[in-house]
Amino acid sequence: MSATAGTAGRQRVVRVLPDVPAIDKEFDYLVPDGVAVHVGDVVRIELHGRRVGAWVLALDVEPEPGVVLKALAKVSGRGPGPEVLELAEWAAWRWAGRRASFLRTAAPPGVARFTTGTASTGRGEPVPTGDELLDRALGAGRGVLRLGPAADRYPLVRAAALAARGAGGQTLVLCPSVDEAWGLGRRLRREGLRVAIVASDGPGSAATGEWIHAATTAQVVVGSRAAAWAPAPRLARVLVLDEHDEAYQQERSPTWHARDVVAERARRAGVPCVVVSPCPSLEALAWGELVEPGRGAERGAWPRVEVVDQRELDPGLGPLFSPRLVDLVRGDGRVLCILNRTGRARLLACATCRTIARCEVCDAAVGIDGVDDGGLGALACGRCGATRPPVCLECGGARFKNLRLGVSRAREELEALAATPVAEVTATTAPEDPAVASARVLVGTEALLHRVPRADAVAFLDMDQELLALRYRTAEQAFALVARAARTVARGAGRDGRVLVQTRTPDHPVLVAARLGDPARLVASDLPLRRALGLPPATAMAVVSGEAAPAYVDALGHPLDVRVQGPLDGAWRLVAPDHRTLCDALAAVERPPGRLRIEVDPLRL
DNA sequence: CGGACAAGCTGA
DNA sequence: CAGCTTGTCCGG
Numbered sequence: 034m035s036a037t038a039g040t041a042g043r044q045r046v047v048r049v050l051p052d053v054p055a056i057d058k059e060f061d062y063l064v065p066d067g068v069a070v071h072v073g074d075v076v077r078i079e080l081h082g083r084r085v086g087a088w089v090l091a092l093d094v095e096p097e098p099g100v101v102l103k104a105l106a107k108v109s110g111r112g113p114g115p116e117v118l119e120l121a122e123w124a125a126w127r128w129a130g131r132r133a134s135f136l137r138t139a140a141p142p143g144v145a146r147f148t149t150g151t152a153s154t155g156r157g158e159p160v161p162t163g164d165e166l167l168d169r170a171l172g173a174g175r176g177v178l179r180l181g182p183a184a185d186r187y188p189l190v191r192a193a194a195l196a197a198r199g200a201g202g203q204t205l206v207l208c209p210s211v212d213e214a215w216g217l218g219r220r221l222r223r224e225g226l227r228v229a230i231v232a233s234d235g236p237g238s239a240a241t242g243e244w245i246h247a248a249t250t251a252q253v254v255v256g257s258r259a260a261a262w263a264p265a266p267r268l269a270r271v272l273v274l275d276e277h278d279e280a281y282q283q284e285r286s287p288t289w290h291a292r293d294v295v296a297e298r299a300r301r302a303g304v305p306c307v308v309v310s311p312c313p314s315l316e317a318l319a320w321g322e323l324v325e326p327g328r329g330a331e332r333g334a335w336p337r338v339e340v341v342d343q344r345e346l347d348p349g350l351g352p353l354f355s356p357r358l359v360d361l362v363r364g365d366g367r368v369l370c371i372l373n374r375t376g377r378a379r380l381l382a383c384a385t386c387r388t389i390a391r392c393e394v395c396d397a398a399v400g401i402d403g404v405d406d407g408g409l410g411a412l413a414c415g416r417c418g419a420t421r422p423p424v425c426l427e428c429g430g431a432r433f434k435n436l437r438l439g440v441s442r443a444r445e446e447l448e449a450l451a452a453t454p455v456a457e458v459t460a461t462t463a464p465e466d467p468a469v470a471s472a473r474v475l476v477g478t479e480a481l482l483h484r485v486p487r488a489d490a491v492a493f494l495d496m497d498q499e500l501l502a503l504r505y506r507t508a509e510q511a512f513a514l515v516a517r518a519a520r521t522v523a524r525g526a527g528r529d530g531r532v533l534v535q536t537r538t539p540d541h542p543v544l545v546a547a548r549l550g551d552p553a554r555l556v557a558s559d560l561p562l563r564r565a566l567g568l569p570p571a572t573a574m575a576v577v578s579g580e581a582a583p584a585y586v587d588a589l590g591h592p593l594d595v596r597v598q599g600p601l602d603g604a605w606r607l608v609a610p611d612h613r614t615l616c617d618a619l620a621a622v623e624r625p626p627g628r629l630r631i632e633v634d635p636l637r638l
Numbered sequence: 639c640g641g642a643c644a645a646g647c648t649g650a
Numbered sequence: 651c652a653g654c655t656t657g658t659c660c661g662g
Contacts, residue, residue, distance in 0.1 A: 046662095049662090051661085053639050053640090058660090058662095059662090063662095079662095080639095080661055082640090082641065082642095083640075102662055626658090
């Protein structure tokens with residue numbers, strides 16, 4: 034039961050944080066004699082009758098008098114070092130989360146046992162690359178490098194890695210996806226660099242080895258979102274590729290953003306951080322110094338973006354299929370058609386009385402999901418799940434007009450138009466579906482752009498769906514979608530690649546910017562709008578929801594400079610002029626018991 | 639979080 | 651008043 038060590042002499046005492054997110058409290062434990070512990074190590078402790086994991090926060094602490102201490106049950110292995118521990122503390126403030134939830138991400142994927150060598154810190158001046166733009170980016174302390182979608186980011190990564198290596202330092206590189214991290218990592222390894230690819234594959238896998246590599250001998254550490262927390266004891270530089278990608282933000286609360294985590298990490302380490310994107314977010318532009326290529330160079334890195342006005346269409350082809358699109362799908366290149374609506378029909382009107390089909394129960398518009406043999410399937414409500422036979426509630430008519438085609442129906446119609454098999458891809462399509470690999474023409478939701486890396490053309494069948502959505506980041510998100518399509522065709526067809534956009538708002542700033550390959554155009558229209566409406570990044574926001582939200586908002590009160598709006602659908606919105614004000618106010622509130630979601634920097638409102 | 643223990647409700 | 655649910659507290 035109690036410590037095995039003798040009573041003579043002084044027992045070492047460490048302070049730990051249990052790996053139980055609900056307990057954000059520190060406890061003191063005795064260290065058994067002859068056991069080595071370091072700050073950040075992962076240990077096991079007996080807490081209230083059960084064994085749980087914990088992190089060592091501090092060594093040789095003075096325990097509060099009158100508390101009977103237990104001994105550590107076990108030292109499991111090395112964990113995040115002191116720098117990452119402090120970073121977790123900062124992140125807990127910045128995203129109103131608990132330290133344990135960040136440390137879980139930062140801990141090695143398995144049990145890590147290793148000994149550290151001597152950690153020499155090297156910063157090193159970048160060696161000139163011969164490319165004026167890259168040199169400018171690498172010279173910036175906080176750089177936002179804008180590169181068109183077709184531009185190769187590899188020379189930048191390589192130059193950064195080599196410069197850091199020269200001085201004995203490490204370069205941390207983030208990519209939006211694990212696949213990209215692996216691709217980039219392998220390419221860097223072929224240069225002779227020692228690369229740790231930190232892309233967690235679950236406990237006990239090769240990932241533990243990569244984590245140890247990052248903590249010890251690696252010269253470059255590459256990974257996706259979670260790699261923001263990877264060890265890098267000799268950090269010399271940070272790069273974030275495709276900084277605008279929403280995959281960098283965690284969806285679950287705490288909604289931390291990897292770009293912001295590594296930017297803070299670089300700041301604390303006193304090393305430069307460069308983020309790269311064809312369409313830098315307004316957040317990034319507010320944070321760093323923009324480094325942009327010349328107009329001609331940037332435009333040259335955008336493929337041709339053709340905009341088709343759907344208001345002037347051939348009525349015979351229907352609203353989704355312009356003559357230009359028909360040309361594309363009848364050609365011989367690989368064409369991806371994007372339509373962000375699943376199912377067959379999302380909006381139906383009675384063929385007789387023209388009434389929109391609505392749900393009997395909740396009044397939402399109803400559609401048809403399943404593909405059945407010829408006749409109409411049941412009308413299904415996407416909101417409440419109710420279904421009913423396809424009969425008009427107004428006039429009893431049984432025939433409906435499809436006002437908004439879904440992907441399934443669009444596939445059938447495209448197949449007829451293109452006279453070739455057309456594959457359908459949605460988020461639920463099996464990863465190894467053979468039709469996806471073989472089809473020349475594909476139609477799907479934006480999941481299609483994630484699934485298929487290269488194509489000759491990408492066509493957005495109904496861009497207004499993206500352009501006119503009621504989200505505050507709509508324009509940025511729509512532009513990022515076009516940029517992704519642009520990269521897909523740049524990879525597939527180079528200068529001959531085509532992006533086709535069908536829309537009823539051809540003069541939308543997103544489309545003007547895309548046509549000209551000039552993201553600054555979009556910033557010029559979006560930023561003043563966000564400022565005028567008091568939206569991020571002109572302000573800092575948080576959305577509080579969950580059963581404990583009323584108690585939380587009550588406890589928050591009305592701090593100076595924080596506006597509390599709501600509740601709307603059980604959620605409150607908190608708006609402050611900046612993150613310091615917002616996060617300080619959030620940190621001052623004691624969490625009431627119960628489910629609570631605090632979403633700092635919400636992607637949607 | 640999850641166990642411990644106290645305070646409340648039910649039924650014979 | 652046993653037997654059970656529900657709530658509150660606390661962990662080294």
